[in-house]
Amino acid sequence: MKVLLRVLAYVRPSAKWAAVAIVVLIFATIFDLVAPWILREIFDEGIKKENVSLILWLTLLLIGVQALKSAGMFLQGYSQELVGQNVVFKLREQMYAQLQRLSFSYYDKAQTGQLMSRMTGDIDAVKNFVGFGAMGLLTGLLTFVGTMIFMLWMNWQVTLISTVTIPLILLVLWWFSNKVGPAWSSIREQTGRLTTTLQENIAGIRVVKSFATEEVEQKKFAERNKQNFETNMERAKLEAKAFPLMGLFGGLTFVLMIWLGAVYVARGEMTLGTFMAFQWYTWGIIWPLNMLGWQINIMQQAIKAAPRVFEVLDTPSDIESPQNGVTTANMKGQVSFRDIRFFFNDQDQAKDAPILSDISFEVKQGEVIAVLGATGSGKSSLIALLSRFYDTSSGQVLIDGIDVREYELDGLRRSVGIVPQETFLFSASIRDNIAYGYPDATMEQIEHAARKAQIHDFITTMPHGYDTLIGERGVGLSGGQRQRVALARAILMNPPILVLDEATASVDTATESAIHEALLEVMKGRTTFIIAQRLSSIQHADRILVLEQGSLIEQGTHKELSERNGFFRQLFERQKLASGR
Structure with a gap:
């Protein structure tokens, strides 16, 4: 939940557009809920009573509702995409700036391919949830709740009996959500490794060709590619098990409604218009639950991708510029190394030998x-301390008598x-x-x-x-x-x-x-x-x-x-x- 809340916090700069999308979404949902009711009136008040003018007006009203909904969907789609792209823009901007701030010690351990994967695929996964998945969840929830209210109002007995399979769909969704999360976590990691292998091969292609190791590299990439393929297929198996089951239970809901509604119509306990409206409304129950599976998929991708992005954003930099730092405008270049000891961050200072030990010397200007x-x-490490690529473990490096x-x-x-x-x-x-x-x-x-x-x-x-x-x-x-x-x-x-x-x-x-x-x-x-x-x-x-x-x-x-x-x-x-x- 913390991850989702942090992701949604990136929506704040686009709060107005998000509000527009939500408002349009609510009105579109209302139109969806009103349309079957209009259809009921066409059958019960128009066709049954042979009121042609009412049929015409209600049909035009239905067309108008659909036209308004289509216009609203355009505005909603644009707003959602704008919100999602703003989130991508901000995340990439922050991550790139963070990568510029991070010190050499971070890059000593970081893999370029993993960073590229986080900057591209992982942030895109976050965008898909913010720009589409979150709104889809809200749409599904409002549609499901609104549809149940309308159906219960029209005929609560048929509604309750025909929705007995809903708990089974929810059970499948719960199982799918628990399984697909770890699967997407593995996929994000495997994608990063695959990207790393590709990046290293391209960057070192001259070395590869010089040593004629193309086949070795192909096997290495093939192994990574196979792992990525197998991980995705494990995720696909979960989808292949869950979605058909949800479709089956959703289909049973529809069949139950048809059978039960037909019985009630035959008995005179339900009008034909209400029966026709129930057919429309039933999809308002089934599709949100079926779509919920896909929305969970998108949400789990974001939940597993976002921490990989935030891990970079939350990494503290070892080297920071001091507040009100001394200007170098008049620097002359007199250098002093005093009692320098230096260890890398991943070294155990109690056990490992220092990279530099007890270094002291003076250098005059020029x-x-x-x-x-x-x-x-330790030659390069010595010079790295001069530019503060690393900080000393103890001792001082001074330029013109001032600690660097x-x-x-x-x-x-x-x-x-x-x-x-x-x-x-x-x-x-x-x-x-x-x-x-x-x-x-x-x-x-x-x-x-x-x-x-x-x-x-x-x-x-x-x-x-x-x-x-x-x-x-x-x-x-x-x-x-x-x-x-x-x-x-x-x-x-x-x-x-x-x-x-x-x-x-x-x-x-x-x-x-x-x-x-x-x-x-x-x-x-x-x-x-x-x-x-x-x-x-x-x-x-x-x-x-x-x-x-x-x-x-x-x-x-x-x-x-x-x-x-x-x-x-x-x-x-x-x-x-x-x-x-």
């Missing part, structure tokens, strides 16, 4: 800091320009991708950033230059070209702090050298962190930090670390030996 370490040493948690969050992240190791580009033009963080940039500024990233000359050879569309995830470019576009994107932001996370890993040695030469000017007066594996990437660093298993084991200049027999010197000698070959 200093170029290289961060070295083996895979899993005190800065206005958007401003902080715009002040730290990151060129990530895994470059992501949007399915837009090269111009739009470079200007992604600065949409108002002039063409001159965009070209200047591209030149600094050593990508301008290549762009000018493209069919439409900077307006060339590069395809989803930047598939129209090579890995090195994507990295240089991402580098230009960061340079255009002109941040006081620049982070190059393996930013030249996908380019050849000559291009890497050219980029580093261009970056010398870009890095002037700007605090820069360079995360790298290749020592050639850190040749211009003022200081080098060496991480191992989350601890800072060495720091110093290239010369100082080369003179020690530590990790850096070993790495230096291995790479020197490899290049010599």
